[in-house]
Amino acid sequence: MRIGVVTFPGSLDDRDAQRAIRLAGAEPVALWHGEHDLHGVDALVLPGGFSYGDYLRAGAIASLSPIMAEVIDAANGGMPVLGICNGFQMLTEAHLLEGGLIRNEQGRFICRDQSLRIENVTSDWTTGFTSNQEITIPLKNGEGSFMASAETLARLEGEGRIIARYLGNPNGSQNDIAGVTNARGNVVGLMPHPEHAVEAGFGPDTAEAMSSGVDGLTFFTSVIARTLVTA
Amino acid sequence: MSVIVVEVMPKAELLDPQGKAVARALGRLGQTQFSAVRVGKRFEITVDGPADAAALAAVAELADSVLSNSVIEDVVGIHVVETAAAVN
Numbered sequence: 082m083r084i085g086v087v088t089f090p091g092s093l094d095d096r097d098a099q100r101a102i103r104l105a106g107a108e109p110v111a112l113w114h115g116e117h118d119l120h121g122v123d124a125l126v127l128p129g130g131f132s133y134g135d136y137l138r139a140g141a142i143a144s145l146s147p148i149m150a151e152v153i154d155a156a157n158g159g160m161p162v163l164g165i166c167n168g169f170q171m172l173t174e175a176h177l178l179e180g181g182l183i184r185n186e187q188g189r190f191i192c193r194d195q196s197l198r199i200e201n202v203t204s205d206w207t208t209g210f211t212s213n214q215e216i217t218i219p220l221k222n223g224e225g226s227f228m229a230s231a232e233t234l235a236r237l238e239g240e241g242r243i244i245a246r247y248l249g250n251p252n253g254s255q256n257d258i259a260g261v262t263n264a265r266g267n268v269v270g271l272m273p274h275p276e277h278a279v280e281a282g283f284g285p286d287t288a289e290a291m292s293s294g295v296d297g298l299t300f301f302t303s304v305i306a307r308t309l310v311t312a
Numbered sequence: 313m314s315v316i317v318v319e320v321m322p323k324a325e326l327l328d329p330q331g332k333a334v335a336r337a338l339g340r341l342g343q344t345q346f347s348a349v350r351v352g353k354r355f356e357i358t359v360d361g362p363a364d365a366a367a368l369a370a371v372a373e374l375a376d377s378v379l380s381n382s383v384i385e386d387v388v389g390i391h392v393v394e395t396a397a398a399v400n
Contacts, residue, residue, distance in 0.1 A: 181383035188329040
């Protein structure tokens with residue numbers, strides 16, 4: 082299986098996402114924002130970072146990149162797409178996901194290991210989790226506070242489209258929302274970073290050992306398993 | 313040439329952490345009569361030719377689709393600034 086990772090001007094975590102894909106057992110494919118070519122990949126990751134220096138709004142200018150035309154078509158056609166942090170912001174700006182992300186309520190950049198509860202285990206990126214499984218992966222952003230209208234929130238809640246909730250709300254996100262999916266379950270946006278918790282020795286601390294957390298790997302192994310089943 | 317100004321503000325019902333930080337700084341300067349600050353954006357768009365109805369309609373469309381995100385922001389004003397004063 083080949084999973085594309087799009088690099089935008091100001092992307093930071095594209096290499097880490099490629100590495101996570103490799104460790105999960107798929108082939109990462111580097112894609113470039115300025116092209117109109119997905120190189121035949123089976124799934125896509127929009128990585129974290131500060132594309133275009135967060136000018137205008139975080140993710141807004143990147144969402145207008147040439148490659149986003151193909152990303153939007155592929156997502157609407159059912160291709161699995163995961164947006165992490167800045168990638169999540171791009172997916173909301175591209176209207177592939179509902180809601181928006183604003184500055185953290187305390188006005189600070191937050192960088193810490195974050196506990197989450199995985200609530201939707203049917204999306205393309207979360208089938209490997211058990212319902213309400215608690216995981217810990219790094220969180221690092223300045224504009225991670227999830228906002229949506231009351232009507233949109235009610236619909237996301239009613240349709241079971243909350244992927245993950247914070248255990249201890251770090252940033253003022255409505256309903257403690259850390260990640261959401263679209264109605265079809267192929268497009269997922271997540272503010273915390275699964276790609277930074279994929280290899281023992283380099284992840285969050287656990288009760289067993291320092292830096293041994295690999296909870297993020299399951300997002301990537303889920304999409305690989307999912308695609309093998311449907312292939 | 314003409315300049316069309318677009319003003320965008322964070323939605324009134326959402327927290328504006330940037331405005332809150334500015335308001336606290338004003339308080340530290342002893343300016344206690346100002347109880348709140350909200351921070352928005354002003355775009356100045358230069359048009360080749362007159363700011364006619366077509367240009368204003370195009371800007372209004374872009375204000376909604378690109379310059380603002382209706383989930384978190386409102387477009388609060390679009391107006392024309394007269395050229396000689398506006399263009400350096």
